[in-house]
Amino acid sequence: MVLKKNTKNSPKVAVLGDGSWPTALIKILSENKIDIRWWVRKELDVEYIKDKWHNPTYLSSVYFDKKYLKPSSSAKKVVSGSDYVLVAVPAAYVKGVLDQLSPDAFEGKKIITAIKGMIPEENILVSEYLMKYFNVDEKDIAIISGPCHAEEVAMGKQSYLTLGTLDQDRFEEVIDMFTGAYTKVSVLGDVVGIEYAAIMKNIYALACGVSFGLNFGDNFQAVLVSNAMQEIATFLNKVYPNANRDLSKSPYLGDLLVTTYSQFSRNRTLGTMVGRGYTVKTALIEMKMVAEGYYATKSLKAVLETNKLYLPICEAVYHVMYDNVSPLVEYQLLKAKLS
Amino acid sequence: MVLKKNTKNSPKVAVLGDGSWPTALIKILSENKIDIRWWVRKELDVEYIKDKWHNPTYLSSVYFDKKYLKPSSSAKKVVSGSDYVLVAVPAAYVKGVLDQLSPDAFEGKKIITAIKGMIPEENILVSEYLMKYFNVDEKDIAIISGPCHAEEVAMGKQSYLTLGTLDQDRFEEVIDMFTGAYTKVSVLGDVVGIEYAAIMKNIYALACGVSFGLNFGDNFQAVLVSNAMQEIATFLNKVYPNANRDLSKSPYLGDLLVTTYSQFSRNRTLGTMVGRGYTVKTALIEMKMVAEGYYATKSLKAVLETNKLYLPICEAVYHVMYDNVSPLVEYQLLKAKLS
Numbered sequence: 001m002v003l004k005k006n007t008k009n010s011p012k013v014a015v016l017g018d019g020s021w022p023t024a025l026i027k028i029l030s031e032n033k034i035d036i037r038w039w040v041r042k043e044l045d046v047e048y049i050k051d052k053w054h055n056p057t058y059l060s061s062v063y064f065d066k067k068y069l070k071p072s073s074s075a076k077k078v079v080s081g082s083d084y085v086l087v088a089v090p091a092a093y094v095k096g097v098l099d100q101l102s103p104d105a106f107e108g109k110k111i112i113t114a115i116k117g118m119i120p121e122e123n124i125l126v127s128e129y130l131m132k133y134f135n136v137d138e139k140d141i142a143i144i145s146g147p148c149h150a151e152e153v154a155m156g157k158q159s160y161l162t163l164g165t166l167d168q169d170r171f172e173e174v175i176d177m178f179t180g181a182y183t184k185v186s187v188l189g190d191v192v193g194i195e196y197a198a199i200m201k202n203i204y205a206l207a208c209g210v211s212f213g214l215n216f217g218d219n220f221q222a223v224l225v226s227n228a229m230q231e232i233a234t235f236l237n238k239v240y241p242n243a244n245r246d247l248s249k250s251p252y253l254g255d256l257l258v259t260t261y262s263q264f265s266r267n268r269t270l271g272t273m274v275g276r277g278y279t280v281k282t283a284l285i286e287m288k289m290v291a292e293g294y295y296a297t298k299s300l301k302a303v304l305e306t307n308k309l310y311l312p313i314c315e316a317v318y319h320v321m322y323d324n325v326s327p328l329v330e331y332q333l334l335k336a337k338l339s
Numbered sequence: 340m341v342l343k344k345n346t347k348n349s350p351k352v353a354v355l356g357d358g359s360w361p362t363a364l365i366k367i368l369s370e371n372k373i374d375i376r377w378w379v380r381k382e383l384d385v386e387y388i389k390d391k392w393h394n395p396t397y398l399s400s401v402y403f404d405k406k407y408l409k410p411s412s413s414a415k416k417v418v419s420g421s422d423y424v425l426v427a428v429p430a431a432y433v434k435g436v437l438d439q440l441s442p443d444a445f446e447g448k449k450i451i452t453a454i455k456g457m458i459p460e461e462n463i464l465v466s467e468y469l470m471k472y473f474n475v476d477e478k479d480i481a482i483i484s485g486p487c488h489a490e491e492v493a494m495g496k497q498s499y500l501t502l503g504t505l506d507q508d509r510f511e512e513v514i515d516m517f518t519g520a521y522t523k524v525s526v527l528g529d530v531v532g533i534e535y536a537a538i539m540k541n542i543y544a545l546a547c548g549v550s551f552g553l554n555f556g557d558n559f560q561a562v563l564v565s566n567a568m569q570e571i572a573t574f575l576n577k578v579y580p581n582a583n584r585d586l587s588k589s590p591y592l593g594d595l596l597v598t599t600y601s602q603f604s605r606n607r608t609l610g611t612m613v614g615r616g617y618t619v620k621t622a623l624i625e626m627k628m629v630a631e632g633y634y635a636t637k638s639l640k641a642v643l644e645t646n647k648l649y650l651p652i653c654e655a656v657y658h659v660m661y662d663n664v665s666p667l668v669e670y671q672l673l674k675a676k677l678s
Contacts, residue, residue, distance in 0.1 A: 146561075147562060147565075149557055158559045160558065162678075184674070184675070184677075218597055218601050219485070219597060220496065220498070221596075222589070222597035222600075223486060223499045225592070225593070226587055226588060226591075229587040248572060248587075249565060249569070257565070257596070258558060261557070261561075264557070335523070339501075
């Protein structure tokens with residue numbers, strides 16, 4: 001399929017969110033001459049972007065072509081004129097944004113979620129929230145996932161994206177939208193699995209950060225990450241089994257690696273601070289950006305309890321992050337549970 | 340089973356090899372008061388060790404208890420008095436060492452291989468070589484594998500070892516031999532699969548080094564390593580299928596990670612130099628230690644051809660290392676083959 005770029009019939013994409021990940025995705029879309037309506041939270045930032053054409057806070061080195069970008073602080077307006085809605089606000093805030101929209105706001109639209117977290121309190125996935133409260137058909141929801149640091153997209157480094165969808169035909173042109181000089185897009189027939197893998201990797205990034213903060217070595221981290229993959233498999237096989245899912249593919253294993261082994265990762269940094277002796281409270285205050293893994297740890301814990309599943313690493317991270325258990329004490333116990 | 344440590348009936352272990360990996364394993368064994376006969380290549384080094392009780396070249400910070408260690412430059416003598424033989428010379432030299440022994444030298448003994456390479460020219464595994472030329476029963480051969488940097492064992496950092504054996508009963512006491520304050524040993528019923536994973540990971544470490552040398556980013560490396568896991572799966576499923584093998588376990592995935600993501604890895608360093616523009620020849624001369632992956636690339640290529648298998652990353656590394664293809668040109672092609 002050839003994408004009709006910036007013609008009368010070209011697809012219009014609403015992007016909700018102004019963090020580094022949506023900013024990176026907008027970079028790719030606008031390089032492909034896609035019409036973008038961009039929901040930016042603060043009116044002041046909207047004015048700034050309309051003047052300077054770059055994000056004042058995240059990936060500020062990236063400049064956009066104003067021909068393809070319409071920033072606005074009205075989520076309603078942004079969504080209403082679009083064919084696709086790319087949801088990319090931090091999970092902690094997504095309810096607040098979506099609830100500004102009417103229940104039929106997504107009628108006739110296709111949704112791409114780029115969120116790597118769960119809806120707090122409800123402890124459900126963003127896709128599940130959209131189906132439940134906005135009556136969206138699951139076939140109209142796709143997920144776009146990494147392994148992909150926004151920072152490297154900003155630098156134009158070779159990156160791979162995966163589109164997870166249960167109906168590839170409906171999202172065919174999205175592949176072209178995100179394919180570019182340094183990006184390659186693959187498609188997998190899995191939404192929930194990719195969503196969960198993207199969420200859980202942040203918990204494991206916290207775990208690796210704590211390990212690093214405690215001065216455990218590379219040998220331990222390699223075992224930690226191997227066991228993390230096994231936990232993801234155990235979880236998905238129980239809760240959302242899918243015989244065709246190959247967890248060594250990039251949006252599962254690759255996404256886990258890019259996060260757990262990276263210095264860029266906020267979650268890993270948060271874990272490191274806690275491992276070094278900061279209290280969780282202080283570490284959270286020191287972090288300027290949202291560490292999704294912190295919230296995911298709590299939401300996932302609830303899902304694990306519902307499903308009577310025990311995953312030692314997730315459990316250990318929960319104890320350290322929410323139960324005030326000393327990281328060293330917790331990791332002495334964890335050590336014996338890994339192999 | 341309780342290990343009889345340093346009694347009349349305690350097991351005697353011959354260790355062949357004086358590089359950093361056998362030195363680390365000897366550290367663990369001697370902390371467990373195991374009687375060790377250590378084959379060291381140079382007579383001068385034997386004299387040195389008998390005087391100073393540490394390895395003059397590798398992990399020199401590690402001191403051994405002389406009560407448990409008998410160094411010798413005679414492989415024959417070292418092997419003849421032992422119950423177990425731990426083979427840990429670089430694959431490139433293993434033939435030269437083993438061929439000093441008579442064809443029945445291993446009769447009544449159990450062999451543990453710690454080698455992460457193939458027999459050059461013959462392009463077979465060390466276990467296969469032992470079966471073919473020394474008539475060793477496959478049930479008498481086990482493999483000991485990581486993920487485990489020798490350097491971190493020297494520092495006493497928590498590490499995990501895996502013993503691969505087709506007959507756990509025969510190697511039961513070996514678990515105790517290697518279990519210590521900072522080491523945990525697991526057992527898996529796979530020898531060849533673990534051997535091949537340990538070999539292939541060095542090729543992928545070369546691949547990651549080249550990527551790093553070319554200034555490709557973390558996003559690319561995560562995809563590279565995911566695809567590496569898929570290549571290992573493709574290879575093993577074709578050549579040595581085993582329905583019970585779980586490649587996310589530590590000696591497969593973990594060993595791959597500890598090598599591809601580490602600054603300690605010689606193979607990664609060699610790849611980085613080549614990616615940066617050194618010729619392979621110069622880079623090999625600059626490296627002081629053997630980079631097993633370089634030789635493994637050639638041996639594995641032969642095995643792949645025999646089995647009519649095409650693995651894009653292994654192929655790319657071969658082109659760069661042996662066919663003089665420019666790393667950048669090769670990686671531009673490789674980029675498109677990954678997902």
